[in-house]
Structure formats: structure tokens, C-alpha cells
Amino acid sequence: MSEIDADVIDEIAGLELGSRLAELRRQRAEVFRHAQGSHDVLLLPQDAGGVSRAERAAIALRVALAAKDEKLAAHYRSLLRSAGGERLIAAVEHPSSGDASAKLAALLRHTDLVADAPRRATAADLRRLEALGLTSRDIVAVSQLVAFVSFQTRLLAGLRILQEEGA
């Protein structure tokens, strides 16, 4: 059995250590390691810059919900609570509720654009984020985060059907 501990993907997919699929994932050790590394630097950064850990978890939750991935959404809901963002959950889950600050509302709008309609993005979308005080680093981090959770939803779907196939 390989000796790499469970990561977030194993936990969300429900892969037992030593199981066929857990071992399969460990044959691609670099993907395994850097998927977790990406998660950690994007969601739990040492220096969050202008997008807080709670805002990052809110963005990730939004992407998981839009992709209808309930297990991944539960993970990000939990991260959002840990980051002290309990009160943001309603704003993420019900965008029309009006509970979001102007900044969070703009971040979530941009999240939906990047996740669901990237081909419709324009330079003006980035200028709007800059007008709210976001730096280039913040904007890149938000795009990386939405793009990363979009990677996770595909990886999790693939693992889910491999599990179903083997069941």
C-alpha cells in the first residue's frame, strides 16, 4: 500500500486508504500532491491579499453548488464556517437575497461568469473588479480559484463513476 495520506479529494470521494481507486490516484503522485497544494494555497493562503479566506471559501462554495456537486459544496461550506463566514452562506446560496456586500456580490457574479460562461468574459469584467479595489494578484487568485474548483468537479465526477462501475 502506498504511504501517501488521504487528501481532500479522497475524503470527498469517500476513497478508503488502500482501496483500488485510492491506490490508482497515487500512481499519479504529482497530480495528487499539487491538487492538494493548489487547494491549500488558494483556500488557506498565508497572505490572502485583498480576498479573505472566507471570501475564497464563498467563491469555491458557489462553484461547487453551480456544478451540483453536493459533497464538494459541503466541504466548502465547512471551510467557510471555519473562516468565520457563517453569515456569508445565505448570500452564496441565494444570490438574490441581497445579503452580500457590494464586494462579495461582485466576486460571486464574477465567479459565475468564470465557472459557467468563460467565453463571455471581457476586459471590462476585470476593470469592474479593479474599481472595487482588487489588485492584479487578487484577480488572478480569484480566476485560479474558480478554475481549480472546476478542475475538482471533473476529477470528482470521474472518480465517482469509476466507483460506481466497480461497485
Place this chain on the structure above:
Amino acid sequence: MSEKRFTLQPVEWKPWLELVDVATATPEQLAAIDAAPAGSHSSPYVLTLLHDLASLQERSPLFNSAMYAPRGLPRAERELSTVIASMVNGCIYCASVHSRRFADLTKKPETMQGLFDGGLEAELEPRLRAIADFAERLSRSPHRMTATDLAPLREAGLDDLQILDLIHATAMFANANRLMQTLGESVPPQES
């Protein structure tokens, strides 16, 4: 698909943010440039992603392993899956780069041209068709997939590791297509 002009011709990418200046980059930033995927080292794309150093430092090895890890799914078939993802997501730049990689590896540019001319339903040999269909569904609607989506891959002879590689490559382009299209834009060659 028809509004998108996918092409095997080289496509430029125009950034929407000011680039990190290589001349004043820190040693960590320079190392991250060197570690970026082949062919992209000092590209406007990498110099855009460099604004957030930590995420680039993780993403480059993730990308390289998804696309180039040895054994498993042949590289050309990973490239096919990324072209299909890029067509689904509308990324002209990504489709151009990776259709040319497929063509270089297989010497069959006509396979890619067929996809660009005929769309995702264009004729492909059975194994490539199975891979393309899987990549399309995983790109478009991952939550709707079921174990039956694996059957054509199994019939085509793919083993577990090859299927994992297909999932990784396709998922990586759910990522790449979103970065490419929301931090800048494709600039296709001028129509003659």
C-alpha cells in the same frame, strides 16, 4: 460551435492585466517562470499568472503531470481530450495550441481539421470517438455522468490508469480554458 473559428493556425493571446515585469522579478518568480509548462515560459499567460506566485507554483507541476506523466494514456490522446474540452468551453487559443500538439504527435492534422470543420460530431476512429465523447461529457456536465459513460472506453481497451489520465487531462482543461478566457482573449489570425 459555429460562431467560434477554431483553427490549427497559431493564435495569439492578449492579456487584460499588466504583466509582471521579468526585469524586476524576484528569484522565486524567475523559478516559477522556468517551471511553467513547455512552450509557455515567458508567455504573457505565465507573466499574468505570476501575479499570484503561490498558485502558479502549484499549478505548473499539476498541469505538467496531468499532460506528460509517463505511461498510461498516450500523449496524443490526452491532447485530443484537451482539444475537445477547449471546443466545449470555447477557447480558440487552447484549441489551436493543443490541436497542433496532437498533429505533431500523430502526423494527422486532418483529424483535428475534421473536428474544427465538422464540430464535435465529426467522424473519428472508434477509440478516439470514445475518448472525445467522454471528454465532452466531463467538460459539459460532470454531475450527469454515470458508470455507463465508461463502457465505450472499456470497449476501446482503456485500463484504469488510462482513464484516470483522461480524467486528469480533461479536468486540467476545465481549468486552463477558464483562466485563458477570463484573464485575456484569443486573437485569431486575420481572415484573408
